[in-house]
Amino acid sequence: MLPFIVTVFLLFLSSPPPVTAVSSRCAAAAAKTFKKCASLPTQDASIAWTFHRHNATLDIAFFGSFISPSGWVGWGINPAAAEMAGTRALIAYPDPNSGQLLLLPYVLDSAVKLQKTPLLSRPLDIHLLSSSATVHGGRKATVHGGAAIEIRASVKLSHNKTKLMHFVWNRGLYVQGHSPTIHPTGASDLSSAVTVDVLSGNAPRVHNRRDFSTLKTAHGFVNAVSWGILLPVGSVTARYARHIRSLGPTWFYVHAGIQLSGIALGSIGFGIGLRLGELSPGRAPGMHLKLGVAVFSLGILQTTAVFFRPERTNRFRKYWKSYHHFVGYACTVLGVVNVLQGFDLIGEEGPSPPSYYGLLVYCLCLSTLGGVCVALEVNSWVVFWRSAKEDKLSSTSSS
Structure with a gap:
């Protein structure tokens, strides 16, 4: 009887919590362009998306914020699990020379997570149709601590892998050249990953890290x-x-x-x-x-x-x-x-x-x-x- 009770208790701990109330940015974006939106569990981030069943295409917008003028904000998809290692990411940061906002692709492998190698931009092995990044506040908006950013992407998915998507996001204090440095290691920063059912018409539920x-x-x-x-x-x-x-x-x-x-x-x-x-x-x-x-x-x-x-x-x-x-x-x-x-x-x-x-x-x-x-x-x-x-x-x- 005791093993059964322990098992039930542990499975109860693993039950996914509901996503928090949607943010105003997410709700506004969903009302204009996207069909669904949800606030993410950490960093006051949120996502909005539309999944096109006829061609298995996912249009998505990620809403985050910078924590320093020279920092970076990233969002990505992990094909295997809701964790950092293996994530195919789009990371935005101000160009060290011109100050213009850049959005480059990165692959976060185990060597990068263990800080054995620097994080360098390279092409993604997922079918990325388009991507863009915008700092909110008008054309003359600049990156500063607390500045809001929107990262948009359109991804072509495999027809047999279109229900659950593993999203990972984070932000850091500065960039060395074009290599984003390690993000803070607080509890919320280490929990910035979810698994979302993109087909569900209801508010999605996520597996908290x-x-x-x-x-x-x-x-x-x-x-x-x-x-x-x-x-x-x-x-x-x-x-x-x-x-x-x-x-x-x-x-x-x-x-x-x-x-x-x-x-x-x-x-x-x-x-x-x-x-x-x-x-x-x-x-x-x-x-x-x-x-x-x-x-x-x-x-x-x-x-x-x-x-x-x-x-x-x-x-x-x-x-x-x-x-x-x-x-x-x-x-x-x-x-x-x-x-x-x-x-x-x-x-x-x-x-x-x-x-x-x-x-x-x-x-x-x-x-x-x-x-x-x-x-x-x-x-x-x-x-x-x-x-x-x-x-x-x-x-x-x-x-």
């Missing part, structure tokens, strides 16, 4: 504890505790309890991962997803195998035991590998102190467990050789 991050954190924590810690502890318990005669059958119940808890918790984490996939359609985590499916499948097989365990006197008991050991160790090893793969994916998205400390704590737990395993393994071999030596001496003395 903050809720997405909450789910992603829950997914990582739950899976690190279940597949990455509980299952290895359960395997270690089965391998070393069963040889302690004073425990009797207690070791088996401890082992089964730990493993079942790990599988139950891991199932919740797996479900959260599937939900994350639904919230970011088109994004393919690749090996992380494949390993996750493999680990979950092995975990379910391992759990159901308990109900088919033969009696000790059954001749098939040794085959079942070999199968149980193989599947158990495979599930444990792949689970640890996939947890580390998950941390690696988080690292690719940019530096994050919580994820760094999370990885540090997990590696500390894993290394501690590894040290315990080494000590127990050495002890078991010492006991084995000592017992073998004593048996040999006793047999020699008796003869």
Whole structure:
């Protein structure tokens, strides 16, 4: 019952919040040119758009504002997910030489997000029909802090990918040459991404990045504890505790309890991962997803195998035991590998102190467990050789 309640609660957290009330600029633009408009969750930005079904063309206007006279404002489309990496953007800023407003195309790849390479303009690989940028206030309007800007674009979409659009926007303080510098990293600045249903006639609903991050954190924590810690502890318990005669059958119940808890918790984490996939359609985590499916499948097989365990006197008991050991160790090893793969994916998205400390704590737990395993393994071999030596001496003395 508890896992079900936790799952429902986490899914509730992921439910998309409604878009806020439309701004006056958005409403005015929609009344004149566009069919729909909505205010975006951050930076007092808004969008207005018209989707032409007959030719799958999206006409859109983004309304934002500058935060400095030498700053930049950008808006773009991410074909895969509502996040910065992978966004095809149009960024407007005053020309450093003439002061005239420029609008150039940029591709925000992972290297740019990690600040490994500067952001340089390059052609977009989406079918951009037209684009323009205008500073509000008349022909003589200049860029200043708080100046309102409108970025318009017309995009030709694929007919099979026309319902959900991932929009990303942001703004920065200054531009170096023609390379926009990093934007502020406040909570609102890091949440400037939404997924909008452009076909809906009602007010669209968006997937807030903050809720997405909450789910992603829950997914990582739950899976690190279940597949990455509980299952290895359960395997270690089965391998070393069963040889302690004073425990009797207690070791088996401890082992089964730990493993079942790990599988139950891991199932919740797996479900959260599937939900994350639904919230970011088109994004393919690749090996992380494949390993996750493999680990979950092995975990379910391992759990159901308990109900088919033969009696000790059954001749098939040794085959079942070999199968149980193989599947158990495979599930444990792949689970640890996939947890580390998950941390690696988080690292690719940019530096994050919580994820760094999370990885540090997990590696500390894993290394501690590894040290315990080494000590127990050495002890078991010492006991084995000592017992073998004593048996040999006793047999020699008796003869």
